[in-house]
Amino acid sequence: xxxxxxxxxxxxxxxxxxxxxxxxxxxxxxxxxxxxxxxxxxxxxxxxxxxxxxxxxxxxxxxxxxxxxxxxxxxxxxxxxxxxxxxxxxxxxxxxxxxxxxxxxxxxxxxxxxxxxxxxxxxxxxxxxxxxxxxxxxxxxxxxxxxxxxxxxxxxxxxxxxxxxxxx
Amino acid sequence: xxxxxxxxxxxxxxxxxxxxxxxxxxxxxxxxxxxxxxxxxxxxxxxxxxxxxxxxxxxxxxxxxxxxxxxxxxxxxxxxxxxxxxxxxxxxxxxxxxxxxxxxxxxxxxxxxxxxxxxxxxxxxxxxxxxxxxxxxxxxxxxxxxxxxxxxxxxxxxxxxxxxxxxxxxxxxxxxxxxxxxxxxxxxxxxxxxxxxxxxxxxxxxxxxxxxxxxxxxxxxxxxxxxxxxxxxxxxxxxxxxxxxxxxxxxxxxxxxxxxxxxxxxxxxxxxxxxxxxxxxxxxxxxxxxxxxxxxxxxxxxxxxxxxxxxxxxxxxxxxxxxxxxxxxxxxxxxxxxxxxxxxxxxxxxxxxxxxxxxxxxxxxxxxxxxxxxxxxxxxxxxxxxxxxxxxxxxxxxxxxxxxxxxxxxxxxxxxxxxxxxxxxxxxxxxxxxxxxxxxxxxxxxxxxxxxxxxxxxxxxxxxxxxxxxxxxxxxxxxxxxxxxxxxxxxxxxxxxxxxxxxxxxxxxxxxxxxxxxxxxxxxxxxxxxxxxxxxxxxxxxxxxxxxxx
Numbered sequence: 001x002x003x004x005x006x007x008x009x010x011x012x013x014x015x016x017x018x019x020x021x022x023x024x025x026x027x028x029x030x031x032x033x034x035x036x037x038x039x040x041x042x043x044x045x046x047x048x049x050x051x052x053x054x055x056x057x058x059x060x061x062x063x064x065x066x067x068x069x070x071x072x073x074x075x076x077x078x079x080x081x082x083x084x085x086x087x088x089x090x091x092x093x094x095x096x097x098x099x100x101x102x103x104x105x106x107x108x109x110x111x112x113x114x115x116x117x118x119x120x121x122x123x124x125x126x127x128x129x130x131x132x133x134x135x136x137x138x139x140x141x142x143x144x145x146x147x148x149x150x151x152x153x154x155x156x157x158x159x160x161x162x163x164x165x166x167x168x
Numbered sequence: 169x170x171x172x173x174x175x176x177x178x179x180x181x182x183x184x185x186x187x188x189x190x191x192x193x194x195x196x197x198x199x200x201x202x203x204x205x206x207x208x209x210x211x212x213x214x215x216x217x218x219x220x221x222x223x224x225x226x227x228x229x230x231x232x233x234x235x236x237x238x239x240x241x242x243x244x245x246x247x248x249x250x251x252x253x254x255x256x257x258x259x260x261x262x263x264x265x266x267x268x269x270x271x272x273x274x275x276x277x278x279x280x281x282x283x284x285x286x287x288x289x290x291x292x293x294x295x296x297x298x299x300x301x302x303x304x305x306x307x308x309x310x311x312x313x314x315x316x317x318x319x320x321x322x323x324x325x326x327x328x329x330x331x332x333x334x335x336x337x338x339x340x341x342x343x344x345x346x347x348x349x350x351x352x353x354x355x356x357x358x359x360x361x362x363x364x365x366x367x368x369x370x371x372x373x374x375x376x377x378x379x380x381x382x383x384x385x386x387x388x389x390x391x392x393x394x395x396x397x398x399x400x401x402x403x404x405x406x407x408x409x410x411x412x413x414x415x416x417x418x419x420x421x422x423x424x425x426x427x428x429x430x431x432x433x434x435x436x437x438x439x440x441x442x443x444x445x446x447x448x449x450x451x452x453x454x455x456x457x458x459x460x461x462x463x464x465x466x467x468x469x470x471x472x473x474x475x476x477x478x479x480x481x482x483x484x485x486x487x488x489x490x491x492x493x494x495x496x497x498x499x500x501x502x503x504x505x506x507x508x509x510x511x512x513x514x515x516x517x518x519x520x521x522x523x524x525x526x527x528x529x530x531x532x533x534x535x536x537x538x539x540x541x542x543x544x545x546x547x548x549x550x551x552x553x554x555x556x557x558x559x560x561x562x563x564x565x566x567x568x569x570x571x572x573x574x575x576x577x578x579x580x581x582x583x584x585x586x587x588x589x590x591x592x593x594x595x596x597x598x599x600x601x602x603x604x605x606x607x608x609x610x611x612x613x614x615x616x617x618x619x620x621x622x623x624x625x626x627x628x629x630x631x632x633x634x635x636x637x638x639x640x641x642x643x644x645x646x647x648x649x650x651x652x653x654x655x656x657x658x659x660x661x662x663x664x665x666x667x668x669x670x671x672x673x674x675x676x677x678x679x680x681x682x683x684x685x686x687x688x689x690x691x692x693x694x695x696x697x698x699x700x701x702x703x704x705x706x707x708x709x710x711x712x713x714x715x716x717x718x
């Protein structure tokens with residue numbers, strides 16, 4: 001995997017690979033010696049085999065339900081959420097549920113059609129790494145993460161909506 | 169009305185900087201057209217038939233005189249010297265240049281205005297009754313709740329890319345519904361429960377457009393403090409499960425219908441159970457803080473000017489007509505609510521020049537504590553006028569063209585910009601409105617007909633709310649030619665209903681005759697005191713059909 005944006009806009013490189021969902025009838029091929037993100041339901045189906053492995057994470061597609069991993073999320077070092085198209089906003093709800101409802105504490109990564117102008121929303125919904133689409137200018141990420149110094153609402157990044165902060 | 173604090177000001181300034189950056193990247197080719205599209209739409213910017221169109225937000229229709237003056241200046245400096253009041257209480261500019269839009273937004277921000285979320289698949293401007301806070305029969309002023317919703321929905325990180333646009337309306341009057349809440353994605357009716365506690369009756373899944381629907385109630389009583397957590401639950405269910413495969417089936421009404429209202433409500437309740445006690449739950453303190461911005465202006469202690477008005481009415485028949493039709497009762501003795509009609513024949517409904525915007529600002533300062541409200545019928549309200557100044561006001565506005573005494577009459581037409589301006593339109597709508605206004609130019613006849621909502625949309629996106637017009641007109645395209653389909657029996661009020669299509673569509677030049685025939689049937693069939701809608705509901709569509717297609 002190429003460069004990755006972190007929460008403060010800095011860039012790091014890592015080697016997690018997204019393993020696509022196998023075609024019907026095929027079995028999942030996890031590359032040897034490669035840290036891999038596999039479809040969440042397949043991780044669950046192979047739980048005995050994958051549980052506790054530091055080199056296996058999962059990814060959700062936007063139509064999938066994070067509820068399937070409830071109670072197990074913190075067994076995973078990385079969870080990725082795919083944005084098949086940047087205008088598909090389901091990933092934001094998936095992220096908040098993973099963080100706020102299921103208490104996921106490890107890395108939450110945005111993958112797929114990840115563009116600069118969506119980073120601010122992803123950040124507020126609990127993503128902490130972002131695999132920007134390759135044709136986009138990664139040096140502008142820091143600025144795009146920080147157009148706003150605060151939000152009106154409570155979200156994953158703050159449990160104090162502005163109306164509570166105003167009161168104090 | 170609401171005044172920005174340092175937080176709101178900071179959001180406004182940061183938003184302008186963000187959009188300037190986005191526009192710069194778009195003009196530099198760093199953003200593809202489909203990537204820039206939702207960014208500009210969420211800032212109200214459409215690319216239209218002739219030029220970009222910029223839709224400026226007027227939260228729940230409220231504006232101060234300084235804001236009107238700034239709008240006037242913007243239309244002069246960046247546009248062609250006029251603006252358009254929309255059917256969602258907003259304002260549109262029809263001719264700005266894309267490169268100027270960041271500067272326009274900066275000028276707006278200086279007077280606490282913006283174009284946030286006036287388009288795009290996000291939560292739009294929350295709308296309400298234009299008589300909020302000044303009418304006698306409302307439970308409480310709905311505007312503080314609208315402002316609370318505005319803040320919650322502004323840049324909401326989870327709901328910026330919904331399946332489709334999302335509109336919320338709030339109503340607080342028991343007798344009337346001027347906000348058309350039952351044809352919104354969420355309609356909130358402010359109510360008290362049996363214990364006397366304040367809350368909301370929640371309607372979800374109404375709307376116009378291609379599949380018009382009157383919304384079902386999914387919760388009879390939502391306690392006041394639970395407003396935002398419940399909205400968040402509704403939006404989350406919609407964001408996750410609303411259809412994204414077909415934009416014509418993506419509104420929440422389709423989801424509610426597909427699941428059934430009961431099953432949809434269950435899903436919302438299940439989601440809400442998790443978040444109802446989260447920090448998003450409102451506090452009395454937070455509500456009171458916002459309510460403090462909507463306190464009464466400094467009213468004088470007055471008696472009703474009954475004798476004076478009677479005398480003035482007696483002496484001047486036109487004033488009498490105007491008073492009867494364009495002036496409403498105020499909760500305070502000695503005050504009145506005045507609607508300035510923007511429906512003079514020959515002027516596109518809702519269009520105002522820069523000079524008129526300044527005139528309205530002056531009127532607001534001189535007669536109504538410096539504030540106005542925009543209505544979804546595309547008129548402007550001066551909500552706090554002294555009764556003993558009504559005659560003077562009427563004399564002032566008559567030459568300005570705001571005193572056409574046709575409020576709620578057949579010629580007080582709701583009309584979208586249509587094919588003259590809008591890239592989406594199938595047909596022109598403004599010339600149809602004008603032809604109908606010319607046909608029905610006798611005010612006495614209009615008064616005899618009574619209140620009739622005639623609404624015109626140039627395409628099925630229904631910006632002109634044709635489905636809920638007592639008489640609805642929809643522009644359609646037939647092999648490249650413009651035709652007009654008529655529906656009858658729609659209503660956007662407490663008795664909301666979707667109009668029924670009369671039959672095959674008509675050519676533009678036939679429209680005044682067709683409307684005349686429909687009106688003739690009403691006049692022949694009505695009983696005394698029966699409105700157009702009541703007659704229609706009693707006799708059905710057949711007599712109208714027979715006459716029009718005879």
